Amino acid sequence: MxxxxxxxxxxxxxxxxxxxxxxxxxxxxxxxxxxxxxxxxxxxxxxxxxxxxxxxxxxxxxxxxxxxxxxxxxxxxxxxxxxxxxxxxxxxxxxxxxxxxxxxxxxxxxxxxxxxxxxxxxxxxxxxxxxxxxxxxxxxxxxxxxxxxxxxxxxxxxxxxxxxxxxxxxxxVLQNVKAFKKTSNFFYFHNFMVDFKKKLIFKHSQFPDIFNIKQAKSIKSFDDLDSLFTAPIYGFANKEEYYLKVSPLFVLxxxxxxxxxxxxxxxxxxxxxxxxxxxxxxxxxxxxxxxxxxxxxxxxxxxxxxxxxxxxxxxxxxxxx
Missing domain, CATH: 3.40.50.1820 (Alpha/Beta hydrolase fold, catalytic domain)
Incomplete structure (x- = not known):
């Protein structure tokens, strides 16, 4: 390098x-x-x-x-x-x-x-x-x-x-999730969550058997989002496996x-x-x-x-x- x-x-x-x-x-x-x-x-x-x-x-x-x-x-x-x-x-x-x-x-x-x-x-x-x-x-x-x-x-x-x-x-990414939880970054990630929740709620109208409306409305963090939706929909065992497998560090x-x-x-x-x-x-x-x-x-x-x-x-x- x-x-x-x-x-x-x-x-x-x-x-x-x-x-x-x-x-x-x-x-x-x-x-x-x-x-x-x-x-x-x-x-x-x-x-x-x-x-x-x-x-x-x-x-x-x-x-x-x-x-x-x-x-x-x-x-x-x-x-x-x-x-x-x-x-x-x-x-x-x-x-x-x-x-x-x-x-x-x-x-x-x-x-x-x-x-x-x-x-x-x-x-x-x-x-x-x-x-x-x-x-x-x-x-x-x-x-x-x-x-x-x-x-x-x-x-x-x-x-x-x-x-x-x-x-x-x-x-x-596995380590970087700590940044998402910093108080100083609340404003940024709150806005991300607001936009993403709207998409999940719309997806419920398309696929009610896949997207649980109560879970979608309850999301407050990336932990929630990736545990409840991203990981299971894409076949990851859990959010930790998702973060590990998408981390570019390990393929550089x-x-x-x-x-x-x-x-x-x-x-x-x-x-x-x-x-x-x-x-x-x-x-x-x-x-x-x-x-x-x-x-x-x-x-x-x-x-x-x-x-x-x-x-x-x-x-x-x-x-x-």
Missing amino acids: HFIEKSGYQPPNNFIFKNAHLSTIIPGAIKKYPVPPYSREKLELPDGDFLLLDWWINDSTDSIVIISHGLEGHSRRTYINSCADYFHKFGYSVLAWNQRSCGGEINRLPKLYHMGLIDDLKCVVNQAIYSGFKKIHLIGYSMGGIVTLNYAGKINVPEEVKSCITFSTPLN NNIKTPTLIVNAENDPFLTEENYLDRYEISNPNIYFEKPKYGGHVGFPLHNSKFSWAEIRAKEFIDSIL
Whole structure:
């Protein structure tokens, strides 16, 4: 593994840019970025479900970035929009995809999404290859980073996939559940739970024999969610087995694609077990960068409509090409 000792992210000497929560909330909830002129496709899946894909094609290239959003996100969040715009300005095509039940239309089947569901990303990548793209770069944020790393570490990825880049990604999910329970993070995860409970209640109307309405309404934490729904629906013995099996940390040595992992030291969603400088990772394809600041999917810049994340992603792609 290559540990990048001096990160390129140097925020202005300003409290807002260096505060863990402000650098998370302002870029994610307050900053607005125009939605690109996407063309939406409903991709039918082999199991009878579908995904919503947002394309922004640049006809002059066979290079594309595929962007994966975070928990309860979608393809038109601010951080996705700015990343898409940045890469499109440099001549790339863009594919921002929505995980099952995200993007404004609930999915058909009982299964929603989970952190290790790599088959859907596999279908998205195959669709890009089918569309003629020869150079594919995967960018994942938070939970989207978990899916991206699991995809790269659990299958033989197509040769068209040239790089993977992730930001603010839990690597040891089993240990990182401690972050979900911090009092300082209550606001974030309460909002996640409110959105997810709405989906579970809707799923009860579709599949009353699978989704217990009383259990859905009683959920107060990720422990509840993953014990009552995620683990049993996806065939895990319990939530602990689920967290262990979706943790990218344990598949990093299998990755054959050049991969950059960026986790800010002050990320309020990450515990100490999610920084690779504490582990022996022998894989030379892994690059790990730990900026001192940046928050969670933040990395704001002074007087710039872009974040440092997309700039860093392109720098990495340029370096490996």
